[in-house]
Amino acid sequence: MHSPHSPHSAQSSHTPSDSIFDHCPVGCLSPLEDTSIALAEGVLKKCPDCGQLLSSCSKAWFDESMQEFDVPEGTLPSGRNKQRYHQRMGKILNQAKLLISSPSTDQPPRLLDVGCSSGALLRVAKACAYDASGAEPATKAADTARALGFEVFPGFLQDASLPDNHFDVITLFEVIEHLLEPQELLLEILRILKPGGVLLIGTGNADSWTVDFMGADWEYFDIRSHGGHISFFNPKSMARLTEQCGFKVESINTKRVNIRERKNASKAMYEVVKVTREILAMPARWSDKGHDMLATLKKPEQ
Numbered sequence: 001m002h003s004p005h006s007p008h009s010a011q012s013s014h015t016p017s018d019s020i021f022d023h024c025p026v027g028c029l030s031p032l033e034d035t036s037i038a039l040a041e042g043v044l045k046k047c048p049d050c051g052q053l054l055s056s057c058s059k060a061w062f063d064e065s066m067q068e069f070d071v072p073e074g075t076l077p078s079g080r081n082k083q084r085y086h087q088r089m090g091k092i093l094n095q096a097k098l099l100i101s102s103p104s105t106d107q108p109p110r111l112l113d114v115g116c117s118s119g120a121l122l123r124v125a126k127a128c129a130y131d132a133s134g135a136e137p138a139t140k141a142a143d144t145a146r147a148l149g150f151e152v153f154p155g156f157l158q159d160a161s162l163p164d165n166h167f168d169v170i171t172l173f174e175v176i177e178h179l180l181e182p183q184e185l186l187l188e189i190l191r192i193l194k195p196g197g198v199l200l201i202g203t204g205n206a207d208s209w210t211v212d213f214m215g216a217d218w219e220y221f222d223i224r225s226h227g228g229h230i231s232f233f234n235p236k237s238m239a240r241l242t243e244q245c246g247f248k249v250e251s252i253n254t255k256r257v258n259i260r261e262r263k264n265a266s267k268a269m270y271e272v273v274k275v276t277r278e279i280l281a282m283p284a285r286w287s288d289k290g291h292d293m294l295a296t297l298k299k300p301e302q
């Protein structure tokens with residue numbers, strides 16, 4: 001995916017002082033500590049207050065890994081995954097509809113997908129009878145979504161100047177782990193969300209059994225294959241950040257466990273991995289140790 005000229009290969013000139021984070025983006029005050037999780041770009045840092053894990057990559061490395069992901073197909077799921085994605089997200093979006101405090105009776109609920117890429121979630125939202133639109137800074141992916149007939153702002157949400165108290169539901173899937181300063185975006189979302197409206201945030205959970213088992217091998221930590229994953233939340237840091245920004249936490253749920261990536265396992269080993277994942281799935285949900293996190297938040301009504 002990345003070119004041989006990318007800064008990923010310039011690791012030897014990389015020093016800790018280049019690190020993209022010098023403090024916890026959740027707003028905690030304690031200095032960051034090193035973890036034992038060593039990635040190609042340096043060891044992951046940890047905030048001792050909220051447990052947030054943070055990349056120590058350089059700004060140049062981060063910028064380049066983001067740019068590699070501006071392709072027309074965006075993050076559209078394909079094949080069998082497409083159907084599964086549609087079912088899973090459809091369920092989540094239908095549940096969100098029930099949480100809206102004062103739904104309009106004469107028009108469909110307005111949904112904004114922030115970081116909509118090529119429009120996979122917008123399609124699901126349309127099928128769930130939302131009036132769906134998006135914002136996406138990767139312009140080639142945004143063009144694909146627009147070609148499907150969706151209104152998509154081709155840039156960062158903060159530059160779209162959308163009206164106050166406008167949306168019933170805002171979705172932020174696989175975005176927040178890319179952000180250096182997440183407060184800025186969350187405050188903008190709070191402004192444009194209607195009082196009693198719903199914000200859904202989907203991201204990985206770094207305080208998961210998957211991280212306990214796999215450490216640096218968890219593919220979610222791989223900045224190259226994800227276009228700039230740098231900030232890894234857990235239920236505590238997610239609650240702390242969103243409450244500080246003025247949201248009310250409805251629920252934070254996690255699911256799914258992995259113990260080894262498919263590419264690192266023999267065929268026989270992978271069968272064992274699959275069975276183990278099944279066995280661990282339920283207790284992981286109960287104990288908030290799954291690696292897939294969904295935060296459901298609301299804008300207070302007053």
Ligand SMILES: [Zn+2]
Nearest residue numbers: 024028047050
């Ligand atoms: Zn923190």
